[in-house]
Amino acid sequence: MTVSETTMKETVQATWKKRPLIISGPCSAETEEQVLETAQRLAKTGKVNMLRAGIWKPRTRPGSFEGIGTKGLPWMQQAKKLTGLPITVEVATAKQVEDALHFDVDVLWIGARTTVNPFSVQEVADALKGVKLPVLIKNPINPDLELWTGAVERVAKAGIDQIGLIHRGFSAYGNSEYRNAPMWHLAIEMKRRNPELPFINDPSHICGRRDILLDVMQKAVNLDYDGFIIESHIDPDKAWSDAKQQVTPERLAEMLDEIVWRKEDSASEEFHAALEKLRQQINHLDDELMQILGQRMKVAEQIGLYKKNNEITILQTNRWNEILERAFKQGDKLGLSKEFITKYFDAVHMESINHQNKIMND
Ligand code: PEP
Ligand code: MN
Numbered sequence: 001m002t003v004s005e006t007t008m009k010e011t012v013q014a015t016w017k018k019r020p021l022i023i024s025g026p027c028s029a030e031t032e033e034q035v036l037e038t039a040q041r042l043a044k045t046g047k048v049n050m051l052r053a054g055i056w057k058p059r060t061r062p063g064s065f066e067g068i069g070t071k072g073l074p075w076m077q078q079a080k081k082l083t084g085l086p087i088t089v090e091v092a093t094a095k096q097v098e099d100a101l102h103f104d105v106d107v108l109w110i111g112a113r114t115t116v117n118p119f120s121v122q123e124v125a126d127a128l129k130g131v132k133l134p135v136l137i138k139n140p141i142n143p144d145l146e147l148w149t150g151a152v153e154r155v156a157k158a159g160i161d162q163i164g165l166i167h168r169g170f171s172a173y174g175n176s177e178y179r180n181a182p183m184w185h186l187a188i189e190m191k192r193r194n195p196e197l198p199f200i201n202d203p204s205h206i207c208g209r210r211d212i213l214l215d216v217m218q219k220a221v222n223l224d225y226d227g228f229i230i231e232s233h234i235d236p237d238k239a240w241s242d243a244k245q246q247v248t249p250e251r252l253a254e255m256l257d258e259i260v261w262r263k264e265d266s267a268s269e270e271f272h273a274a275l276e277k278l279r280q281q282i283n284h285l286d287d288e289l290m291q292i293l294g295q296r297m298k299v300a301e302q303i304g305l306y307k308k309n310n311e312i313t314i315l316q317t318n319r320w321n322e323i324l325e326r327a328f329k330q331g332d333k334l335g336l337s338k339e340f341i342t343k344y345f346d347a348v349h350m351e352s353i354n355h356q357n358k359i360m361n362d
Contacts, residue, residue: 005104012086012106015049016134016162020261021200021227023088024252025052027242028065029072037234038249039079045253050107051076051085052229056096057241058113065240073103080104088136092120097127109136109229110151112168112180112205116140121151125158134162136229138202143170143183145190152194164198165190166229167220169206179208179245182216188223204231204245213247214255221259296348297355304356320349 015021024042029035035053042048053076057067076087086106091097092114100108108128114120115138128135135155140147148165155163167187169180191199201220203213217228233239236246247255307313324345331341 008080008086008104008106011084012134015086016107016164016198018049019226020221021050021198022048022256023050023052023200023227023229024048024232024249026233026239027054027204027231027246028057028240029053029055029068029075030240032075032078034234035072035075035079036082038232039083039085041234041249042232042252043083043085045249045256047253047256048085048249049227051079051083051087052109052231053087053089054241055089055100056092058090058092058111059241060113070099073099073105076105077103080106090114091124094123094127097124097131101131101133105133107134107136109166110138110155112138112141114138115151116142116144116147118147118150118154121154125154125160128155128158128160130159133160134164135160136164136166136200138166138168139170139187139190141171141180143181143186145186145193148190149193152197164200164226165194166200166202167206167225168202177212178206180206182206182219184219184223198226200227200229201225202229204229204242207245208242209244210236210247213245214258217255218259221262224262293348293351297351300352300355301359304359307356308360315353323349 026034026038038053039051042051053072055067055072055076056069057065059066073089076089079085080087087104088107088109089100089105090111091100091108092111097108108124110121110124114124137148137151137155140151152163152165167182167190169178169182170186172178172181187199201217203216203220206216207213213230217230220228230252231242231246232249232252233243233246234248236248237243239246324342327341327345328338331338
């Protein structure tokens with residue numbers, strides 16, 4: 001190993017521990033000039049720790065740009081040489097892993113369309129046996145934490161001991177302001193299950209558009225994410241892929257300045273004491289809610305018994321609409337969103353139905 005390769009390995013190790021960890025670069029490597037100029041302009045901001053670019057692009061539909069392929073790897077290598085930034089690319093097959101390693105890619109990432117497929121993840125994992133480098137794993141396109149976890153396990157079993165998670169949102173059919181629904185609750189659960197793994201956010205693929213990137217980034221910071229992988233391009237509107245969601249390196253730097261950065265543990269003892277008190281209040285209120293929900297189900301069971309004895313159906317649509325209408329009105333006064341009320345009552349209603357069903361079938 002040459003001196004500069006050894007230094008690079010140390011840089012990668014140091015970068016992996018940086019908070020926030022900021023990875024940026026184009027959706028796709030397009031030309032040598034584009035890769036080098038993006039890298040230099042990103043490096044100049046002083047705010048980016050790693051350069052990304054897609055070399056092989058897994059496109060949902062055929063016919064769009066499918067990536068420049070292996071010939072883009074020497075451009076990334078050159079960009080690293082010019083800027084000192086470690087480089088990362090997406091890999092989905094054993095051959096791609098082999099090529100990436102050949103061109104000294106420092107960190108690999110597994111894309112959302114690969115995480116869904118255990119055969120592909122296993123192929124990548126097998127190609128990584130005996131290799132020491134960090135691997136980032138994106139959430140699968142569908143909202144399934146077990147698939148995401150399975151990918152982590154496969155890569156870990158291959159002997160990779162530096163694994164990070166990327167939250168890039170989940171496919172959702174129908175209108176939404178997002179390209180991929182963030183489903184924050186799933187990301188939070190994944191983070192809870194893997195507290196030791198770096199957890200970073202990919203606002204580009206969540207948003208699919210520039211104007212809401214900052215909102216999503218702020219939310220991720222508020223939720224204590226460890227950093228971002230965000231797409232940037234020297235001329236975003238002319239990008240060969242994902243043009244609508246990319247920003248210039250300079251705009252990225254501005255956005256990083258606009259974010260209110262929060263630290264989990266920088267505050268004073270007073271702050272911690274106040275926080276602890278508020279958390280106890282929350283625990284207390286949650287306990288009360290549970291008690292009340294338990295009581296509600298007991299009442300539902302009594303109704304179930306009554307319905308059973310009188311041979312009427314569980315679901316009474318009018319009654320259900322009435323409950324929802326009341327809740328929306330009340331929720332409005334209390335500052336609870338219609339979305340929350342709907343989800344909450346759906347869950348409570350389903351649980352009531354299950355309790356009643358059990359009584360009626362007994
Ligand atoms: C990408 O990062 O350019 C990409 C293809 O992302 P994802 O796997 O999240 O769709
Ligand atoms: Mn992209």
